Amino acid sequence: MRILPLRILWIILLAIPALAPAQADPANELEALKHELARMRTDYESRIAQLEQRLDAAEQTGTSSQPDNGQANFSPGTESYGNMASTGDRGNSGFNPDLGVIFHGQGWSYSNNPDDYHIPGFPLGGEAGPVPEGLALGEVEINISANVDDKFTAWLTAPLVIEDGEAGIEIEEAWIETLKMPAGLSLRLGRFFSNIGYLNTHHAHSWDFVDQPLPYQVFLGSQYLDDGLQLRWLAPTELYFELGAELTRGEGYPSGGAVNSGVGAYTLRARLGGDLGFSHSWQAGLSYLHADSNDRPAGNEDDPYLFSGDSDLMMAELVWKWAPNGNYKQRNFKFQTEYIHRNEKGSYGLPDDRLLPWNLDQDGWYMQAVYQPVPRWRMGIRYDTLSSDNPAMDFADTALMPGNSNPKRYSVMADWSNSEFSRLRLQYTQDRAGDKDDNQWGLQYVFSIGAHGAHSF
Amino acid sequence: MAHIPSDRIGKFMRKHIIPGLVLLFLPLVTEAQLRVFACEPEWAALATEIAGDLVETSSATNALQDPHYIQARPSLIAKVRRADLLVCSGAQLEIGWLPMLLRKGNNPDVMPGSEGYLEASLQVNRLGATGGNDRSQGDVHPEGNPHIQVNPHNILLVARALAERMSRLDPPHAGRYASGLEQFSQRWSSAIDRWQQRGAVLRGKKVITHHKSWIYLQDWLGLEEMATLEPISGIPPTAGHLGKLLNEFRDESGADFIIRAPYQSEKASEWLSNRTGIPAVMLPLSVGGSSGASDLFSLYDDILDRLLNAGKQ
Numbered sequence: 001m002r003i004l005p006l007r008i009l010w011i012i013l014l015a016i017p018a019l020a021p022a023q024a025d026p027a028n029e030l031e032a033l034k035h036e037l038a039r040m041r042t043d044y045e046s047r048i049a050q051l052e053q054r055l056d057a058a059e060q061t062g063t064s065s066q067p068d069n070g071q072a073n074f075s076p077g078t079e080s081y082g083n084m085a086s087t088g089d090r091g092n093s094g095f096n097p098d099l100g101v102i103f104h105g106q107g108w109s110y111s112n113n114p115d116d117y118h119i120p121g122f123p124l125g126g127e128a129g130p131v132p133e134g135l136a137l138g139e140v141e142i143n144i145s146a147n148v149d150d151k152f153t154a155w156l157t158a159p160l161v162i163e164d165g166e167a168g169i170e171i172e173e174a175w176i177e178t179l180k181m182p183a184g185l186s187l188r189l190g191r192f193f194s195n196i197g198y199l200n201t202h203h204a205h206s207w208d209f210v211d212q213p214l215p216y217q218v219f220l221g222s223q224y225l226d227d228g229l230q231l232r233w234l235a236p237t238e239l240y241f242e243l244g245a246e247l248t249r250g251e252g253y254p255s256g257g258a259v260n261s262g263v264g265a266y267t268l269r270a271r272l273g274g275d276l277g278f279s280h281s282w283q284a285g286l287s288y289l290h291a292d293s294n295d296r297p298a299g300n301e302d303d304p305y306l307f308s309g310d311s312d313l314m315m316a317e318l319v320w321k322w323a324p325n326g327n328y329k330q331r332n333f334k335f336q337t338e339y340i341h342r343n344e345k346g347s348y349g350l351p352d353d354r355l356l357p358w359n360l361d362q363d364g365w366y367m368q369a370v371y372q373p374v375p376r377w378r379m380g381i382r383y384d385t386l387s388s389d390n391p392a393m394d395f396a397d398t399a400l401m402p403g404n405s406n407p408k409r410y411s412v413m414a415d416w417s418n419s420e421f422s423r424l425r426l427q428y429t430q431d432r433a434g435d436k437d438d439n440q441w442g443l444q445y446v447f448s449i450g451a452h453g454a455h456s457f
Numbered sequence: 458m459a460h461i462p463s464d465r466i467g468k469f470m471r472k473h474i475i476p477g478l479v480l481l482f483l484p485l486v487t488e489a490q491l492r493v494f495a496c497e498p499e500w501a502a503l504a505t506e507i508a509g510d511l512v513e514t515s516s517a518t519n520a521l522q523d524p525h526y527i528q529a530r531p532s533l534i535a536k537v538r539r540a541d542l543l544v545c546s547g548a549q550l551e552i553g554w555l556p557m558l559l560r561k562g563n564n565p566d567v568m569p570g571s572e573g574y575l576e577a578s579l580q581v582n583r584l585g586a587t588g589g590n591d592r593s594q595g596d597v598h599p600e601g602n603p604h605i606q607v608n609p610h611n612i613l614l615v616a617r618a619l620a621e622r623m624s625r626l627d628p629p630h631a632g633r634y635a636s637g638l639e640q641f642s643q644r645w646s647s648a649i650d651r652w653q654q655r656g657a658v659l660r661g662k663k664v665i666t667h668h669k670s671w672i673y674l675q676d677w678l679g680l681e682e683m684a685t686l687e688p689i690s691g692i693p694p695t696a697g698h699l700g701k702l703l704n705e706f707r708d709e710s711g712a713d714f715i716i717r718a719p720y721q722s723e724k725a726s727e728w729l730s731n732r733t734g735i736p737a738v739m740l741p742l743s744v745g746g747s748s749g750a751s752d753l754f755s756l757y758d759d760i761l762d763r764l765l766n767a768g769k770q
Binding site: 150153177179180181182184185186232233234235236237238239240241242271272273274275278281282283321325326327328329330375376418419420421449452453454455456457 | 518519521522523525526527528529530531532534535538539549552553554555556557560561562563564565568570592595691692693720722
């Protein structure tokens with residue numbers, strides 16, 4: 001990911017307040033103000049006249065129906081000047097755009113050396129793998145969003161990160177989306193988390209565990225993120241039914257190299273969902289990702305395994321949520337499971353400079369359950385695992401040869417949220433993915449300030 | 458594979474597949490009614506009071522759910538997609554989920570700023586606006602308290618805006634919306650007279666509330682709020698805060714009622730009630746919040762019944 005210097009962020013942040021007044025032309029503004037004042041006055045006058053009439057009427061009915069109980073003591077709701085704007089405002093703050101900052105820190109302790117972490121048969125790519133041991137700032141995520149005009153809305157997620165001791169800013173998501181396309185369609189352009197699977201669109205601060213499950217780490221490099229365009233269609237039916245397709249650059253893992261002149265991958269997706277009574281709701285989906293890659297690196301950064309060829313991923317998801325009467329604040333339960341199958345066909349360039357043909361099926365799945373017994377406290381369990389066919393014997397003694405047993409992990413977590421804006425979490429994972437079992441302890445905090453976020457299902 | 462006679466396939470199609478497809482696409486065919494998607498049940502009830510069977514209403518929340526905390530469920534996204542008019546309390550009550558429904562609902566007719574989007578709290582004088590936005594004071598509402606439905610005068614103000622909006626969206630029936638509003642206004646105004654007579658004895662009564670859900674009711678009936686069970690807005694009652702309240706309100710002389718909504722846990726109010734003798738009262742905050750509150754009229758009847766009954770004990 002491209003890192004911009006921190007001072008560019010400062011320039012952006014400092015420029016925002018300066019931009020707003022700069023847009024208005026003083027002469028026009030004065031004219032508009034005068035006009036507005038005149039309008040307000042006539043509006044007020046008619047309103048006061050109306051109110052007087054109503055007061056008279058109220059006094060009359062008051063005296064006629066109940067002569068002696070002081071009707072006038074009751075406070076009638078009064079119309080506000082908000083009423084003058086006949087259409088509502090969205091009014092999150094007087095400041096456009098909405099600005100939110102999420103502090104997302106984590107600290108890990110491992111019984112094995114995390115630098116040696118590997119999963120036999122699955123060299124890691126993208127952002128997969130353990131974060132460095134010890135306490136760390138993690139990410140400070142800046143979210144900026146606003147409607148551009150009546151037809152477009154824009155979103156920016158830019159984490160501030162420390163890499164090799166240097167502070168920098170990344171562009172995680174930056175997209176614009178249509179608001180007014182007809183026929184239940186919408187189009188998104190820019191850089192975004194692909195809409196495949198269930199967890200892929202969820203930002204790290206909204207995960208129920210500190211890290212991603214194994215299938216996401218090995219098959220999607222933690223999360224599939226790329227530049228491109230996304231089309232969604234929502235059916236006008238009682239049952240939630242959505243179709244989606246994306247065309248992307250083909251640079252984010254599991255694609256690589258931006259082949260086909262920079263249109264290297266596409267995705268397709270169908271999703272269904274609904275309620276069962278007031279207490280249960282569900283969502284199920286199928287997605288497909290096709291990526292064309294050229295020299296996609298995985299494994300050791302200095303000595304990578306380079307894959308060139310076609311990746312085909314099939315994903316299935318099921319999410320079920322329960323809360324008594326649908327009252328989530330008091331008590332709720334969430335179950336989710338996903339399955340990913342990957343076929344890759346092409347060739348591998350090995351660190352020892354051999355180039356060998358490759359055609360292999362691999363898959364993995366996870367399931368997790370999170371329960372909130374009382375407000376603010378939640379606990380969860382998760383199981384995730386992978387399996388792989390055996391490649392040709394040429395790959396013996398390489399990172400592409402799977403181990404004798406399937407990689408798997410067991411995790412438990414507990415978290416506490418003082419309010420909607422704060423969360424502290426402790427997680428324990430027994431990792432049986434490598435040659436030697438690893439006991440991992442994770443601590444995480446997520447705090448958010450600024451604009452009140454809205455979360456997807 | 459066994460041979461299946463084609464007439465059996467035909468029969469199967471006629472009996473199961475075709476009716477199934479018809480059911481699936483029926484919503485596409487019956488376009489007669491105006492579809493009103495309310496965020497809270499009181500606005501769905503109000504639309505029905507005014508427009509009767511001209512509208513098909515649904516509500517995102519029911520009265521047993523805290524409307525600030527529901528999930529942006531797929532079923533709700535599907536409803537937003539098909540809605541002609543959204544009616545929501547606003548003032549950030551639905552901020553945790555409504556923006557997501559709108560973003561995923563792909564329905565330009567109900568986007569904020571369009572005819573099909575009505576924010577009920579903009580129609581009334583909002584109380585309790587904090588102006589400032591310091592969240593150490595809790596999950597504050599800089600634009601004012603959103604629970605406007607518990608002053609009946611507010612209902613009338615929203616009714617006017619709603620009727621106007623429905624007739625603009627469905628001009629052929631404008632006359633029926635106007636007469637529906639007229640009839641409702643008359644019935645409602647005389648009901649207000651009745652409620653105000655009954656509620657007169659409540660003036661000046663002191664209340665402890667679970668959450669600041671009742672400030673419009675307090676304002677209307679002249680109740681005096683002494684404290685809230687939540688230490689700050691949006692944070693559930695803590696042992697420490699309840700202990701402090703117990704010190705402050707040692708017996709029943711300190712307050713007349715402890716009020717909570719049906720979706721708030723009864724534990725805190727019962728705890729304080731048992732130790733102080735101040736009666737704990739559950740009041741429906743919307744239509745469906747109690748067995749008595751089956752529509753807007755009986756909602757207010759039931760609120761007054763419960764307060765007056767608790768006052769007698």
